[in-house]
Amino acid sequence: xxxxxxxxxxxxxxxxxxxxTHAHVVPEDFPAYIGAExxxxxxxxxAAQACHRSVxxxxxxxxxxxxxxxxxxxxxxxxxAMGLALQVVSPMPELLSYWMKPAAAKQLLRFLNDxxxxxVNDGGGRIAGLGAVPLQxxxxxxxxxxxxxxxxxxxxxxxxxxxxxxxxxxxxFHPFFAACQEMGAAVFVHAIRPAGMERLVGPAQLQQVxxxxxxxxxxxxxxxxxxxxxxxxRLRLAFxxxxxxxxxxxxxxxxxxxxxxxxxxSIEAAPVEQARKFFYDTLVFDxxxxxxxxxxxxxxQLMIGTDYPFNFHDxxxxxxxxxAGFDKGTTMNLIKHNAERFLARxxxxxx
Numbered sequence: 001x002x003x004x005x006x007x008x009x010x011x012x013x014x015x016x017x018x019x020x021t022h023a024h025v026v027p028e029d030f031p032a033y034i035g036a037e038x039x040x041x042x043x044x045x046x047a048a049q050a051c052h053r054s055v056x057x058x059x060x061x062x063x064x065x066x067x068x069x070x071x072x073x074x075x076x077x078x079x080x081a082m083g084l085a086l087q088v089v090s091p092m093p094e095l096l097s098y099w100m101k102p103a104a105a106k107q108l109l110r111f112l113n114d115x116x117x118x119x120v121n122d123g124g125g126r127i128a129g130l131g132a133v134p135l136q137x138x139x140x141x142x143x144x145x146x147x148x149x150x151x152x153x154x155x156x157x158x159x160x161x162x163x164x165x166x167x168x169x170x171x172x173f174h175p176f177f178a179a180c181q182e183m184g185a186a187v188f189v190h191a192i193r194p195a196g197m198e199r200l201v202g203p204a205q206l207q208q209v210x211x212x213x214x215x216x217x218x219x220x221x222x223x224x225x226x227x228x229x230x231x232x233x234r235l236r237l238a239f240x241x242x243x244x245x246x247x248x249x250x251x252x253x254x255x256x257x258x259x260x261x262x263x264x265x266s267i268e269a270a271p272v273e274q275a276r277k278f279f280y281d282t283l284v285f286d287x288x289x290x291x292x293x294x295x296x297x298x299x300x301q302l303m304i305g306t307d308y309p310f311n312f313h314d315x316x317x318x319x320x321x322x323x324a325g326f327d328k329g330t331t332m333n334l335i336k337h338n339a340e341r342f343l344a345r346x347x348x349x350x351x
Contacts, residue, residue, distance in 0.1 A: 019339035022305030026069035068309035083318030090130035090158035102137035156186030161219035169222025217245030238279035281305025303339040
């Protein structure tokens with residue numbers, strides 16, 4: 001099966017044709033560090049309950065995950081029930097490891113990228129890959145980007161919403177995005193080590209529930225205020241978790257652009273216009289919110305995201321869209337056509 005071809009699979013309930021652009025991989029184990037001194041935050045795996053292992057970072061359990069994170073066969077079984085023809089996998093965000101020294105991060109990410117390539121190879125055309133790059137060093141990141149796209153044949157890469165506290169819209173990253181545009185690599189932005197954790201009251205899981213959307217929203221806003229898409233109009237850039245808080249921030253940013261001369265001078269195109277050039281996943285767990293995102297960003301910009309296989313994932317993504325009351329064209333856009341455009345894939349249907 002060619003890289004740019006995917007045949008829809010008929011099931012007893014109809015055509016499983018959805019494309020999930022937001023799903024994650026954790027390897028069954030991590031390699032030994034090759035070097036004189038193992039970084040303190042080099043990950044490892046520890047045994048847990050049946051079919052689960054614990055990711056250890058800096059001597060602590062970061063997360064306990066199931067074998068669906070690395071078992072391609074089990075993953076494929078779940079795709080049919082979720083209504084999916086294709087799942088695009090990327091590393092668990094904490095593994096992006098921007099806080100490591102660049103050479104150590106490059107070593108770890110090369111291992112992860114090769115692991116993802118193995119899953120793609122085993123997936124029979126139903127798994128696609130987004131790689132990871134050490135963005136704490138832009139030169140190394142561009143070399144790994146080339147390896148991901150030109151050697152492994154990935155559709156693109158996943159990056160964090162910030163790189164050690166620096167938002168992705170910062171002009172220092174523009175050369176990297178220029179390379180992504182040149183290579184035709186899709187870029188999926190996921191929340192990582194979000195700002196504002198000190199303002200949360202409650203268990204650690206609130207990071208995923210409340211802090212992730214805030215950091216994604218600020219990341220997307222930074223891309224608008226830095227005019228990234230004006231510089232690189234062919235860049236295909238997507239934001240996880242429905243763009244986080246961006247849909248609520250956007251009217252304020254648009255009004256500020258119209259009111260404050262400094263904003264009008266620095267932001268080269270209307271914020272609303274720029275925001276409608278991004279892609280966003282549908283991972284918002286709420287039908288009115290999903291409809292609002294379609295109204296705000298456009299019916300051509302939303303695509304399925306599930307966060308599979310973590311516990312906090314959307315188990316019925318296609319059903320959630322079909323029950324939202326969109327017209328047929330919008331429904332199919334969200335289920336598969338927008339993801340086809342984001343991935344620059346031509347999908348062929350067989351009845």
